[in-house]
Amino acid sequence: QKEVEQDPGPLSVPEGAIVSLNCTYSNSAFQYFMWYRQYSRKGPELLMYTYSSGNKEDGRFTAQVDKSSKYISLFIRDSQPSDSATYLCAMSAHYGGSQGNLIFGKGTKLSVKP
Amino acid sequence: NAGVTQTPKFQVLKTGQSMTLQCAQDMNHEYMSWYRQDPGMGLRLIHYSVGAGITDQGEVPNGYNVSRSTTEDFPLRLLSAAPSQTSVYFCASSYQASGRMRFFGPGTRLTVL
Numbered sequence: 001q002k003e004v005e006q007d008p009g010p011l012s013v014p015e016g017a018i019v020s021l022n023c024t025y026s027n028s029a030f031q032y033f034m035w036y037r038q039y040s041r042k043g044p045e046l047l048m049y050t051y052s053s054g055n056k057e058d059g060r061f062t063a064q065v066d067k068s069s070k071y072i073s074l075f076i077r078d079s080q081p082s083d084s085a086t087y088l089c090a091m092s093a094h095y096g097g098s099q100g101n102l103i104f105g106k107g108t109k110l111s112v113k114p
Numbered sequence: 115n116a117g118v119t120q121t122p123k124f125q126v127l128k129t130g131q132s133m134t135l136q137c138a139q140d141m142n143h144e145y146m147s148w149y150r151q152d153p154g155m156g157l158r159l160i161h162y163s164v165g166a167g168i169t170d171q172g173e174v175p176n177g178y179n180v181s182r183s184t185t186e187d188f189p190l191r192l193l194s195a196a197p198s199q200t201s202v203y204f205c206a207s208s209y210q211a212s213g214r215m216r217f218f219g220p221g222t223r224l225t226v227l
Contacts, residue, residue, distance in 0.1 A: 008154070036218075043118075043204055043218035044157070088157065101147070101172065102216065106156035 003027050006089055006105030015114050019076040023089035023105045026070065030091040030103075033065050035074045038086045038107065047087075048074065079112045086110070116140050118219035120205050126225045127195040135190040135222050137205030145208045146188040147216070150174065150201040157204065163188055195226045 006023045013019055021035075031052055036044035048063040050056045050072075056063045062075040072091075076083055089105040121136045139146065147162035159172030163182040177199060179191040188207075192199060202223050206216040 006156075041221075043206075043220050044216075045218065046216065090157075101159055101162060102157075104149075104157040106154065 003103050004089065004091060004105045007108055008106050010109040010111060012111045012113060013079055015079060015081060015112055017079050017112070019074075019079050019083070019110060019112075021074040021076075021087050021089075021108050021110070023072050023091075024070055025072075025091060025103075027091075027093065027103075028067075028070065029093040031094070032092045033063070033072050034090045034102070035061075035063055036088040036090060036104075038088060040085075044088055079110075081112050081114050084111050118205055118207055118217050120203075120219035120222050122222060123220070124223045126227065127192075128227050129195060129197060131195050133192050133195065135192075135203055135205075135224070137188045137190065137219060138186050139188075139205075139207040139217070140186065141207065141209075141217070142185060143207035143209055143217070144185065146182065147172070147206050148178070148180065148188070148190045149204045149206065150199075151204060151221075152201050160190065160203075192224075197226045200224060200226045 004025045033050045035048040037047045038044040050063050050065050053065045053067045060077045064073040086107040086109045088107040090102040092102050118139045144165045148160040149157040151157050158174050161180040163169045166185050169180050202221050204221050205219040208216050
């Protein structure tokens, strides 16, 4: 079992829909959780960063972490065609040293149709 | 601020050739790393560095070498290219003190024939 599991999709939704992207993980030591967005043929860019459990909101984006279930989610409200990209979850255990290295999910490809 | 830069953008090699992928950042980041991204495999860590003169292996280090003589540069060397090293390579950096919020470069697309 991989440490981080993410459904690769593809996921296709109409413009304006609420999108839910999810990852599960097995390592209970993970404390830092991130979502990256990657447009085609570009490098990943950080979208959301959360420490430990709880919710974090930034505009149309909400990140949720449920450490008891080892489950993280990214919600996109009022989705736009410009949100079409691959979304990667990433997580790490410690703040520094080798345990701080990020473990990535495989990414979910999202397409928002006008 | 140029951020994280990578050269070349594209490269085609023959099996057995060697080459160096360049990565530079101008943000004075202590932490730098190399990932490869393959279809269906996600991003996998090759090597990383927590500061000048300090490097360590990641998940898939075989066939690659790194060195970190300055804070700004972190080159990745392919010693004897193999078709299995065909991939997209990303360099990433971050402030040591602020955790693992990586800034990624634009990537190098490498094909080994």
